[in-house]
Structure formats: structure tokens, C-alpha cells
Amino acid sequence: MSEILRLEKVTKRFGGLSAVSDASFSVNKGEILGIIGPNGAGKTTIFSLIVGLHKPSEGRIVFNGREIQGLAPHTIAKLGVTKTFQTISLFNDMPILDNVVVGALLRHRKTEDAIAEARKTLSKVGLDSDTTCSPADLGLVDRARLEVARALATGPTLLLLDEVMAGLTPTEMKDAIEMVRNIRNSGITLMVVEHNMKAIMSLSDRIIAFDHGAKIAEGSPEEVSNHPDVIDSYLGAECESA
Amino acid sequence: MTNLLQAIFNGMLTGGVYAVVSVGLSLVFGIVDVVNFAQPEFLMMGMFVAYFMVLMSGLDPILLSPLVFLVVFVFGAIVQKVLIERVLNAPLVAQIFLTVAVAMVMTSAAQLLFGADFRSSPTFYTTIAVHVGPFQFSLPQILAFVVSGSMAAILWAFMEWTDVGRAIRATAQNRTAAVLVGVNPYRMYVLAFAIGTGLAGAAGAVILPYSYVFPTIGHDWGLIMFTVVVLGGLGSVPGALVAGLVIGVIQSLTSVYLPTQLQNLVVFIVFLLTLAYRPAGLLGR
Amino acid sequence: MYARLNSHPFKIVRWALLALLLILPPLIFENRGYYLRISPLVLMFAGLGGAWNIIGGFANQVSLGHAAFFGAGAYTSTLLFKFTGISPWVGMMAAGGVAGILSLVIAVPTFRLRGHYFALGTIAFAEILRVLFLYFKGITEGPVGLCVPFVGHSIWVFQFHGNVGYYLTALALLCLTFFVAYRVKMGRLGYQLRALSSSHEAAEVVGVDTYRAKLWASILSSVLTGAWGTFYAQYLCFIDPDTVFGFWTFSVKIAMVVILGGLGTIWGPLVGALILIPLDEWTNVVFTGNLAAVSRLIYGGLLIGLILWQPRGLLYWLSQVVERRRQNEIRMASTKMEASHE
Numbered sequence: 001m002s003e004i005l006r007l008e009k010v011t012k013r014f015g016g017l018s019a020v021s022d023a024s025f026s027v028n029k030g031e032i033l034g035i036i037g038p039n040g041a042g043k044t045t046i047f048s049l050i051v052g053l054h055k056p057s058e059g060r061i062v063f064n065g066r067e068i069q070g071l072a073p074h075t076i077a078k079l080g081v082t083k084t085f086q087t088i089s090l091f092n093d094m095p096i097l098d099n100v101v102v103g104a105l106l107r108h109r110k111t112e113d114a115i116a117e118a119r120k121t122l123s124k125v126g127l128d129s130d131t132t133c134s135p136a137d138l139g140l141v142d143r144a145r146l147e148v149a150r151a152l153a154t155g156p157t158l159l160l161l162d163e164v165m166a167g168l169t170p171t172e173m174k175d176a177i178e179m180v181r182n183i184r185n186s187g188i189t190l191m192v193v194e195h196n197m198k199a200i201m202s203l204s205d206r207i208i209a210f211d212h213g214a215k216i217a218e219g220s221p222e223e224v225s226n227h228p229d230v231i232d233s234y235l236g237a238e239c240e241s242a
Numbered sequence: 243m244t245n246l247l248q249a250i251f252n253g254m255l256t257g258g259v260y261a262v263v264s265v266g267l268s269l270v271f272g273i274v275d276v277v278n279f280a281q282p283e284f285l286m287m288g289m290f291v292a293y294f295m296v297l298m299s300g301l302d303p304i305l306l307s308p309l310v311f312l313v314v315f316v317f318g319a320i321v322q323k324v325l326i327e328r329v330l331n332a333p334l335v336a337q338i339f340l341t342v343a344v345a346m347v348m349t350s351a352a353q354l355l356f357g358a359d360f361r362s363s364p365t366f367y368t369t370i371a372v373h374v375g376p377f378q379f380s381l382p383q384i385l386a387f388v389v390s391g392s393m394a395a396i397l398w399a400f401m402e403w404t405d406v407g408r409a410i411r412a413t414a415q416n417r418t419a420a421v422l423v424g425v426n427p428y429r430m431y432v433l434a435f436a437i438g439t440g441l442a443g444a445a446g447a448v449i450l451p452y453s454y455v456f457p458t459i460g461h462d463w464g465l466i467m468f469t470v471v472v473l474g475g476l477g478s479v480p481g482a483l484v485a486g487l488v489i490g491v492i493q494s495l496t497s498v499y500l501p502t503q504l505q506n507l508v509v510f511i512v513f514l515l516t517l518a519y520r521p522a523g524l525l526g527r
Numbered sequence: 528m529y530a531r532l533n534s535h536p537f538k539i540v541r542w543a544l545l546a547l548l549l550i551l552p553p554l555i556f557e558n559r560g561y562y563l564r565i566s567p568l569v570l571m572f573a574g575l576g577g578a579w580n581i582i583g584g585f586a587n588q589v590s591l592g593h594a595a596f597f598g599a600g601a602y603t604s605t606l607l608f609k610f611t612g613i614s615p616w617v618g619m620m621a622a623g624g625v626a627g628i629l630s631l632v633i634a635v636p637t638f639r640l641r642g643h644y645f646a647l648g649t650i651a652f653a654e655i656l657r658v659l660f661l662y663f664k665g666i667t668e669g670p671v672g673l674c675v676p677f678v679g680h681s682i683w684v685f686q687f688h689g690n691v692g693y694y695l696t697a698l699a700l701l702c703l704t705f706f707v708a709y710r711v712k713m714g715r716l717g718y719q720l721r722a723l724s725s726s727h728e729a730a731e732v733v734g735v736d737t738y739r740a741k742l743w744a745s746i747l748s749s750v751l752t753g754a755w756g757t758f759y760a761q762y763l764c765f766i767d768p769d770t771v772f773g774f775w776t777f778s779v780k781i782a783m784v785v786i787l788g789g790l791g792t793i794w795g796p797l798v799g800a801l802i803l804i805p806l807d808e809w810t811n812v813v814f815t816g817n818l819a820a821v822s823r824l825i826y827g828g829l830l831i832g833l834i835l836w837q838p839r840g841l842l843y844w845l846s847q848v849v850e851r852r853r854q855n856e857i858r859m860a861s862t863k864m865e866a867s868h869e
Contacts, residue, residue: 051732077734085732091725094718102722105715106734114715154734277643328835334642335589336838339786339830342591342779346827353820457820461774465654468647476643503662510655517648518636 004029004158004189005050005081010059010069012045012213019045021213023059027158032180032190034204034221036197038233042213043193044086047160050191051083052076063158077106083160084147086193090135097122097131099146103153118153125149125179140167144176152183159183160191165199173199201225209233244376249494251377257490258387261483262394263445263463264470266438272477273414273434276326276337280345281442281467282460283352288314288443289455290352296363296450303363304389307447314443315436322435327428345460352457360454368451382451389448393441394483401479410434414477465506466493469513475523485523549698553691563690567762569804570697571755574704575777576784576796578751581711582744583782584791587724589642592649594778595633595656596626596749598771600756602660605673605766608684615685619757626753630745638741641727650774657772672767675760685761693762700758701797704751709793711747720744752781780807783826787833789842798841 005027012020020042027033035043048054050061052073061069068076076082082103091099100118101111108114122128125145135146144164151159165176173196180203184190194200200207200221207224209217211233217224224230267281278284292303292310299306321344329336370381401407412420413430421427453459470489474481489509496508516523552566575597582588603625604618613621637648660667667673680688687693711717719740723730731737760766770776784803789795810822837844 053728053732072736073728073731074734074736077732082732082734085729089726089729091722091729093725094721098718098721102718102730102735103733105718109715111714111718114718150733271643277647325831325835329838332834332838333790334587335583335782335786335790336834338589338591338643338646339782340834343827343830343834346775346779346823347831350820350823350827354818354824465651468650472644472647501662504658507655507658507662510651510658513651514636514648514655517640517644517651521640521644 002029003027004064005191006062007046007050008060008062010046010049010056010061012042012049012054013057018213020049020056023210023213023215025208025215025218027189027191028206029189030184030187031205032184032192032203034200034207035191035193035210036195036200036207036224036230037210037216040212041210041233043210044162045213046210047083047162047191047193050076050160051081077154077156080155080157081160082151082154082156082158084144084151084162084164086162086166088143088147090143090146090150092134092136094135095132096127096135096138096146099135100149100153103150106153107155118149121149121153124152124182126175141172144168145179148179148183152188156188158189158191160193162193163195165194165196177203197225245498246495248377249498250491251379252383253491253494254487255379255383255387255490256494257487258390259445259449259486260466260470260490261486262390262448263442264467264474264486265394265397265479265482266441267467267471268474268477268479268482269441270435270438271471272479273410274322274326274330274431276330276341277468277476278435278438279338279341279464280321280348281439282464283345283348284314284318284439284442285446285463286352286455286457286460287317287348288446289450289453289459290356290446291443292447292450293361293363293455302365303447303450304385307389307444310447311440311444314446315440318439318443319432319436321439322432326435327431330431349457349460356457358457360456362454363450365451380452386448386452390445393444397437397441397479406433465513466509469509469516471523472513472521473516473523478523481523553694563694565804565808567690567693567697567758568808569800570694570701571758571762571800572780572784572804573797573800574697574701575752575755575781576788576799577701577704577708577793578748578755579781580785580791580796581708581748581751582720582741583748584785584795585712585717585724586720586741586744588741588744589646589782590649590748591646591774591778591782592633592651592653593748593752593781594772594774594776595649595653596629596752597756597759597777597781598653598656598660598766598768599629600626600753601760601766601771602667602673602756603753604757605675605760606666608675609673614683615757615761616683619685619754622753622757623750624753626749626756627746629753630749631742634742634745638738650778653772653774653778657768660768660772667768670767670769672765672770673760675764675766677764685757693758697758697762700754704755705793705797707747707751711744712791712793716740716743783830786830786838786840789840789845790838792840792842792846795840795842 003026007023007025010020010023011018023046037043049056052068052071055070060067063079063081068079091102097118100121101114104114104117108117122131125148127142127145127149135143138146148164161180165173168176177199180190180192192200192203204221206219207221208215209224209227209230216229216233217227263285267278270276270278288310291313292306295306295309296303325340325344329340367381371378372381372384401411409420409425410430410433413425413427417427466489470485471482473489474485492512493505493509497505552563579590579593583590600622603622604615607613607618607621608615633649633652637645640648661669677686678684680686719730719735722735723737723740727737756771784799785796787803788797788799807822810825814821
């Protein structure tokens with residue numbers, strides 16, 4: 001398995017607080033890597049660091065052999081890495097189709113080509129009804145789908161999904177898992193952050209667990225879910241009073 | 243050397259007034275999240291109110307400044323409640339142009355009511371200069387500085403020690419949390435805006451002894467105010483105070499070494515440089 | 528009904544009507560008459576608004592300092608004409624060039640800024656230019672202003688007897704301006720600008736080079752504005768720093784035209800200019816002398832009313848009305864279909 005992304009001792013400090021400490025791990029080409037951890041563990045920060053929204057205080061991020069830490073997000077997107085936003089960040093002043101066209105414009109010079117690509121991507125995620133309404137009119141599920149469509153339209157080789165399944169019903173989650181698998185099967189490597197344990201266990205090839213900004217476990221879903229530190233971070237340590 | 247120091251001291255005197263006038267602007271941005279492009283016009287309003295109060299009562303404008311503060315305070319509260327509140331959630335363009343329009347209306351109303359003439363309200367101490375060693379200072383400027391300083395101190399005490407002041411600060415720091423503990427944010431906005439404009443008005447009263455009053459005086463003060471506020475950090479009250487002094491000194495020194503027409507040029511360049519390299523200002527939030 | 532309004536033959540009729548309307552003034556008004564004197568000004572402000580719209584409306588970067596580019600353009604062509612005799616047409620291109628370069632200069636301190644900070648920066652920039660042009664009297668004649676030497680009626684030197692020539696020139700420049708705005712809005716840059724004004728971060732993450740997009744918008748906007756500056760100088764034959772670099776005389780007015788007509792629309796600036804400029808002229812005629820401030824008062828009051836009612840302008844409001852009707856029609860059509868299936 002070849003390595004597509006590697007983080008080397010990446011640390012990010014905001015003021016006095018370390019959001020991410022000394023994180024080192026790799027992502028293999030074609031895999032689905034799950035990232036778990038309680039809230040505040042630094043998962044979204046790691047994603048932000050990878051796509052270039054923040055610069056690491058220390059450490060390197062290497063994508064396909066090339067150092068990308070400190071590059072502008074649009075440059076990193078051009079190299080093939082993009083993400084969805086945990087708090088959905090759609091372009092609310094633009095119709096649904098246009099949202100995806102913006103993404104498609106990265107690889108398609110002419111607007112007509114970008115629009116065609118956008119339509120294709122929207123059907124891939126199942127959003128091809130009235131594409132002229134505003135994202136604000138969409139329900140939660142469809143908004144998440146739109147975020148994914150927009151990211152997909154940029155033609156990434158590495159896609160970071162940040163809690164796209166938040167708030168979904170079990171049926172909706174099954175469809176979402178299916179969609180993520182289809183994305184992987186089309187040749188895209190994925191890093192996924194989710195809180196729903198069942199979903200992430202069934203999706204991921206490997207899982208990395210974080211707590212308080214530091215990596216605490218790494219391995220197959222079974223290994224990680226049985227790891228004592230991981231259980232502690234979610235459930236808390238045993239009370240030591242008498 | 244004396245020339246230099248004299249210029250610096252003079253700069254600090256004018257800077258003190260800049261500080262108080264701009265503090266209101268900073269306050270409003272920090273709390274209401276609106277840049278009040280009409281702030282210079284509130285200064286002008288304060289000057290006219292003071293002028294007419296002096297005319298009617300014969301009292302000293304500096305003594306009248308608390309009254310002037312009150313008048314402008316009420317007017318500012320009305321403006322906030324009736325106009326600005328409506329655009330708090332509107333696009334940025336709307337917010338900017340609303341206060342620009344208010345400035346237009348205030349200037350033209352003043353022109354219609356009072357004509358474009360330059361008026362002045364000299365007091366018995368307008369021409370008195372105080373001599374300290376080799377330096378001389380204009381007494382009205384010293385008084386303006388002292389009163390401005392007191393106003394700043396009162397503002398600080400109000401914000402730090404009173405419940406209302408703390409409520410205002412809470413709203414600026416975390417609106418949702420403030421609401422959850424029972425603070426009415428809209429009331430805080432009205433208060434903050436009214437205080438901010440009231441201060442500008444009171445500063446107008448305080449500079450009356452040594453300034454001319456005319457409807458477009460706001461235009462001369464406008465950019466200086468914004469420079470002070472941005473340099474000090476939009477939203478930072480102590481920042482505005484420090485920046486006011488700094489800008490006053492810069493302006494004063496510039497007038498020593500450069501021709502008068504270019505006096506403000508350096509200030510504007512400082513403004514652009516601050517925006518470019520340190521938009522959060524010296525003590526910004 | 529909406530579908531019918533948008534159909535091909537009706538579109539042709541709309542365009543024909545518009546062309547007729549625009550070509551009418553020089554045909555029906557007196558060449559040196561009042562109406563033909565202010566018509567080029569209407570077109571000019573429509574053009575200035577259209578140019579401003581490229582960054583103010585499409586990218587939501589509210590500039591309150593466009594007078595900087597306008598004045599720079601006016602002085603560039605005028606000084607060139609005065610000192611070297613170069614035709615103002617060439618001067619117009621130089622004016623655009625100078626304005627474009629200036630926009631690059633101002634981009635450095637202001638581009639990382641958002642919202643209010645950006646607006647404040649643009650104000651400062653225009654003020655700096657105004658002060659500089661006032662100061663260097665030797666070249667610019669300072670506050671006294673510069674007269675464009677009138678050498679006679681000649682297209683070559685961009686001077687005409689009467690106003691028809693100026694009107695047609697303004698019309699041509701307006702078509703150019705609106706064409707550029709149209710191409711920006713419908714093209715790649717338009718999508719990118721709309722995206723970054725909606726969410727700067729998200730736009731970056733999906734590959735939009737926001738700095739470059741804003742830069743291009745700024746360059747296009749300023750070049751056009753500079754060209755209009757030349758037009759103004761040639762039309763009025765007189766420029767001075769307080770007017771052409773003025774905050775109230777130009778920067779605010781330019782933006783106001785767009786806000787009134789419709790922010791981010793193509794035709795908005797024309798609608799805004801058609802309303803605002805005649806109103807301005809009328810109030811200046813009616814309220815003279817001591818009452819001159821009344822026109823400003825009316826302006827300010829209008830602006831306040833407009834912002835409270837419809838901050839995005841008339842055309843935006845109109846498009847919302849049309850959109851709602853369209854949605855209603857779709858809904859009614861689909862319920863009719865359901866009913867007929869029962």
C-alpha cells in the first residue's frame with residue numbers, strides 16, 4: 001500500500017492552548033481512515049491543518065511526497081486535497097447548482113464544462129431535483145450531500161469528510177455509508193471523522209483515536225475500539241475514591 | 243530640541259481629545275459591531291449644542307459638557323433604536339451606508355439650521371497660555387485634555403465597576419451567554435451607542451473654547467477618528483486612548499517638519515500601514 | 528406568464544425598446560439644451576456604478592474610495608493632453624492603466640481585510656490622493672483646478688460642440704462597461720467572487736484563489752473607473768482635486784447609484800443613475816443658495832429609507848417579486864397536474 005499523506009510531529013498551538021500535539025500518522029492510498037475522539041480532541045483542527053486553513057506551529061505535512069504545510073488552501077485543493085466543513089459552509093447566496101460549479105471550476109476552465117461536471121456530480125450524490133433553489137431551502141441530509149458534491153467536483157484524490165453524517169436517521173446513515181464507499185471505489189482516498197461508532201467502525205479500514213490533541217491509538221477498528229485509552233477518553237477513567 | 247518637545251507635548255494635548263472622541267467609536271464597534279461613519283457628526287452636534295447653550299446661559303462650555311453629553315446621548319439612543327437596530331442583521335453594505343446617510347442628514351440639517359458660517363465661542367481663557375519652563379501650553383487645550391482624561395476615567399470606572407458596564411462588556415464578549423444570564427442585548431446596544439456618541443458630543447463641548455464651529459467640521463475629524471480607532475484596535479477602549487495620544491503626537495511632529503497641507507498625510511499613511519500589517523491594532527481584540 | 532416573458536421574441540422586443548430609449552435623447556433633445564446636458568452624466572454614473580459593482584456588488588467588497596481611480600484617470604489624461612498634446616483617447620487608455628496600477632497598490636494593504644476595514648482603507652487611499660494632488664500645485668494647479676484647453680470641435684481631441692458627441696461617447700463607454708460586467712458576472716470570475724463573498728474559507732478550500740479573484744475584480748473595476756474619469760474631464764473641461772477625489776462628490780454617489788438600483792445586478796446601476804442624477808440636478812436647481820443643503824438632506828433621507836426598506840436595491844426587490852411569482856406558478860401548475868390525474 002503506498003502512502004498518500006503523512007503527518008510528522010504536527011503541533012498546533014492557539015495562544016497558550018495546544019489543539020494538536022505531536023501528531024504523526026500516515027494515510028494509505030485508497031483506504032478509508034477513520035478519526036475518532038471526544039469533542040475538542042483536535043480532529044477538525046487536524047483537517048484544517050491538512051487543507052491549509054491553518055499553518056502548523058511545528059511539524060510537516062507531506063502529500064504525495066510534497067510538503068504542503070503552509071501552502072494556501074486553494075493550492076492544496078489544486079494538488080488534490082479538500083474537505084467538507086463540520087458546520088456546513090455552503091454558499092447560501094448561490095443556487096445549489098452554482099455551489100457545485102464553483103468546485104468544478106478548479107479543473108474545468110470553461111463555465112459550460114464546469115456546469116456539466118457539476119450536474120454529473122449532483123446526480124452522483126442524489127441531488128438532481130430542482131437545482132436552482134437556495135441551499136437554505138434544503139434539509140439537513142441534502143445540505144450534507146451538497147457539501148460533499150461541492151468537494152467532489154474539485155476532483156480530489158484525498159477527501160476529508162468532517163462529520164457529514166451528523167444528525168442522520170439510521171436509514172439515512174445507511175445511504176450515507178453507501179455513498180462514502182462509492183466515493184472510495186471511484187479511486188478517492190478518504191479520511192472520515194464521525195461520532196457514530198457503528199458507522200465509522202463499518203466504514204473504516206483503519207482508525208486513529210485522538211484525545212486532547214494527541215494520538216492515543218491506531219489500528220484496525222476492533223483493536224482501537226478495545227483499546228483501554230480510547231475507552232477511557234470516551235467514558236472517563238474509573239473513579240478512584242473509596 | 244525645545245521645539246521638538248513642545249510639539250510632542252502639544253500633540254499629546256490634542257491626542258487626548260482624539261482619544262475621547264474615538265473611544266466612543268471603538269466602543270460601538272466592539273459592542274454593536276457597527277462602524278458609525280457618522281461619529282464625526284456627533285462631535286459637530288455636540289459643538290453646536292454647546293455653542294447655543296453658552297449663548298443662552300452664559301456658562302462655560304466645559305462646565306456645560308455633562309449636559310451636552312446628555313443631549314447627544316439621547317439623540318444617539320434614538321438613532322440606534324430607530325435606525326441602526328433595523329440593519330443589525332442586514333448585509334454589510336446596508337450598515338455602512340446607513341451611518342453614512344445619517345452623517346449626510348446631520349451635516350445638511352446643520353447647514354440648513356445654522357448656515358455654513360464659522361462661529362466661535364471664545365471664553366475668558368481662550369487666549370491664555372500657561373508657561374512651564376521653556377514650554378508654553380494653551381490653557382483651553384490643557385483643560386480639554388484634563389476633562390477628556392476625566393471622561394475616559396469615568397468611562398473606565400463605569401465599564402469596570404458598575405453592573406451595567408459589566409453587562410455591556412459581557413454582551414461584547416459573548417452575546418449568547420449574556421442573554422442567557424438575563425442581559426437584554428438590544429438595550430446594551432442602545433446604551434453603548436448612546437454613550438459612544440454622547441462622548442463625542444461632550445468632547446465637542448470641551449474643544450469649543452479653542453475651535454471654530456461649522457457644519458462640516460466633522461469632515462476634518464473623520465479620518466483622524468478612524469485612524470485612532472483602527473490603530474488602537476476596533477473594540478479596544480484602552481487601545482483608542484493610547485492610539486489617540488500617538489496620533490496626536492504624530493500629527494504635531496508632522497506639522498513641524500512638513501508643510502501644513504500635508505499634516506494629515508502622514509496620519510493617513512500610518513492608517514494604511516496599520517491596516518496592512520496590524521489590522522487588529524496595537525491592543526486589538 | 529413568466530415563461531412567456533422570457534421567450535425569444537419577447538427578449539428581442541425588450542432589447543429593441545432599450546436601444547430605442549438610449550438612442551432617443553440625441554434625436555429629440557436640443558443639442559445644447561438642458562436634457563442633453565445631463566444625459567451624459569446619467570450615463571456616466573451608470574457606468575461608474577457598473578464598474579464599482581464589479582467589486583462592490585459581485586464580491587461584496589464595499590469600496591468607499593473609488594474616487595481615487597476616478598480622479599487619477601481624470602488627471603492622467605488631462606495632464607498628458609496639457610503637457611504633451613496626446614489625444615485624450617490615448618489618454619483614456621493611459622488613465623485606465625494608471626487606475627489599474629493604483630488598484631494594485633491599494634490591494635496590498637487592504638486585501639486581507641474584510642468589511643468595514645476594507646471600506647475604511649479605501650477612504651484613506653482616496654484622501655491621500657486628494658491631499659497629494661492639492662499639494663503639488665506646480666503640476667496640478669492644486670485647488671484652483673485644471674482646465675482642459677478647448678481647441679475646437681474634433682473627434683480626434685475628444686471635444687465636441689454641444690452635447691451629442693459626448694452623449695454618444697458616454698453611451699459607447701457604458702456599453703463597454705456593462706459588457707465587461709456581464710462577462711465577469713456570468714463567467715468564471717463571477718462564480719468565484721460570489722463564492723468568496725459568501726464564505727471566504729469554503730471558497731479557498733474548494734480551490735478558489737480568493738486573492739487573485741479579488742485582484743482581478745479590482746483591476747477591472749478601477750480601469751473602467753479611470754476611463755470614466757477621462758470622460759468627465761473632457762466633458763466638463765474642468766477638474767479639481769476636491770471634486771474628483773471627493774468622498775461625497777463621487778465615492779459615495781457611485782456606490783449609492785448601485786445600492787439604489789440593485790447591488791450585484793447588471794442593470795441596477797442604470798436604474799439607479801436614471802433616478803438619482805436627474806433628482807440631484809433638479810434639487811440643485813430648485814434649492815439654491817442657502818437651501819443648497821436641502822438636496823443633501825433629501826439624498827440622505829432617501830438613502831436611509833431605501834436601506835431600511837430594501838438594502839439590496841430596486842432590481843433585487845423586483846427579482847424577488849418575479850421569483851415568488853414564478854414559484855407560485857410552478858406550484859399551481861403542479862397542483863393542476865395532480866388534480867387532473869385524479
